[in-house]
Amino acid sequence: MAYFTLPNEVTSKTAILSSGLIYNRSLGAFTGTITVKNIGAGTLSGPLQVFFHNLPAGVTLANASGSAAGVPYLTVPATLAAGQSSAPVAVRFMTTPATRVTYSPKTYSVTF
Amino acid sequence: MKLISAFLVTAFASTSLLASSFFVSVDTSALSGGTTGFLDLQFNGSGILTPAGTATVTNFLGSQFDVDPSQAMVAGAVSGNLTPGPLEFQNADVFNDYFVPFQITGSASNFSFLVTIAGDILDPPAGNLNGTDFALLLLGADQMTPLLTNDGVLALIAVAATGDVSASAFEPGAIATGVPEPTTIMLVLSGLLLVIPLMRKVKN
Numbered sequence: 001m002a003y004f005t006l007p008n009e010v011t012s013k014t015a016i017l018s019s020g021l022i023y024n025r026s027l028g029a030f031t032g033t034i035t036v037k038n039i040g041a042g043t044l045s046g047p048l049q050v051f052f053h054n055l056p057a058g059v060t061l062a063n064a065s066g067s068a069a070g071v072p073y074l075t076v077p078a079t080l081a082a083g084q085s086s087a088p089v090a091v092r093f094m095t096t097p098a099t100r101v102t103y104s105p106k107t108y109s110v111t112f
Numbered sequence: 113m114k115l116i117s118a119f120l121v122t123a124f125a126s127t128s129l130l131a132s133s134f135f136v137s138v139d140t141s142a143l144s145g146g147t148t149g150f151l152d153l154q155f156n157g158s159g160i161l162t163p164a165g166t167a168t169v170t171n172f173l174g175s176q177f178d179v180d181p182s183q184a185m186v187a188g189a190v191s192g193n194l195t196p197g198p199l200e201f202q203n204a205d206v207f208n209d210y211f212v213p214f215q216i217t218g219s220a221s222n223f224s225f226l227v228t229i230a231g232d233i234l235d236p237p238a239g240n241l242n243g244t245d246f247a248l249l250l251l252g253a254d255q256m257t258p259l260l261t262n263d264g265v266l267a268l269i270a271v272a273a274t275g276d277v278s279a280s281a282f283e284p285g286a287i288a289t290g291v292p293e294p295t296t297i298m299l300v301l302s303g304l305l306l307v308i309p310l311m312r313k314v315k316n
Binding site: 015016017018019020021022023024025026027030031032097098099100101102 | 152156157158159160162203206207239241242243244246247249251256257258264268270271273274
């Protein structure tokens with residue numbers, strides 16, 4: 001899947017920390033959380049948009065805030081000072097339990 | 113006094129790198145007698161770079177809550193059995209799951225167990241981004257309908273990417289609380305034995 005260009009990419013200034021993923025048979029999905037940490041020197045203005053590039057075939061981000069060019073994203077409504085982390089944000093990946101959920105996150109400081 | 117406090121903090125911090133134990137107890141009396149379903153235990157990381165870890169379940173005790181370990185379904189890196197125990201999970205695979213049928217046999221049913229988390233996940237390398245979660249779910253006989261909570265998740269013990277461990281219980285009758293390790297208690301006691309003569313000396 002091709003990457004695209006948006007203003008205010010802050011990927012290099014953020015770390016996306018993931019919880020373990022628990023498979024919920026009632027939802028048919030792995031559920032967990034992500035946390036965005038500001039690893040840069042300055043403040044990151046919110047909201048932050050975390051895009052989930054390169055999800056494996058058959059895996060969808062069921063609770064996406066939206067998508068752009070076919071890539072789903074989650075909105076993290078937080079402004080982060082240097083070293084600060086966001087509150088955990090729920091993620092829900094629809095897939096089978098045999099599928100390892102991997103992705104390449106890219107983060108933007110932009111309002112849609 | 114300051115010396116004792118400092119030692120206690122050190123003792124707990126150092127043993128937290130070795131293992132972290134939790135007592136999980138669930139009141140299932142809201143389920144009527146005769147109810148059948150599945151108890152689901154999972155221990156999964158979040159990616160291929162997740163530090164290695166184990167979760168060992170012991171001391172499972174059910175009251176009017178019968179499980180049938182001979183019918184347990186296992187996926188991923190799971191060994192042993194719930195009874196007589198121990199049941200050990202590794203977070204090596206994407207889905208490490210123990211799924212066992214249960215039956216409620218009375219109106220005051222409940223169950224409990226101990227789970228001990230250990231391994232590199234408690235002392236991850238700097239910059240680690242991947243956590244590991246241990247979860248307890250209860251599902252109906254169709255293996256899908258959540259019981260007691262909206263999504264069937266009754267308790268979650270989360271090991272964050274930083275190595276911090278937290279426990280949550282989501283059903284009013286469920287608890288998940290930290291248990292001091294025997295090694296922790298031994299360390300604290302031995303520390304006190306060292307500190308008391310020192311304090312006596314200072315006093316004199």
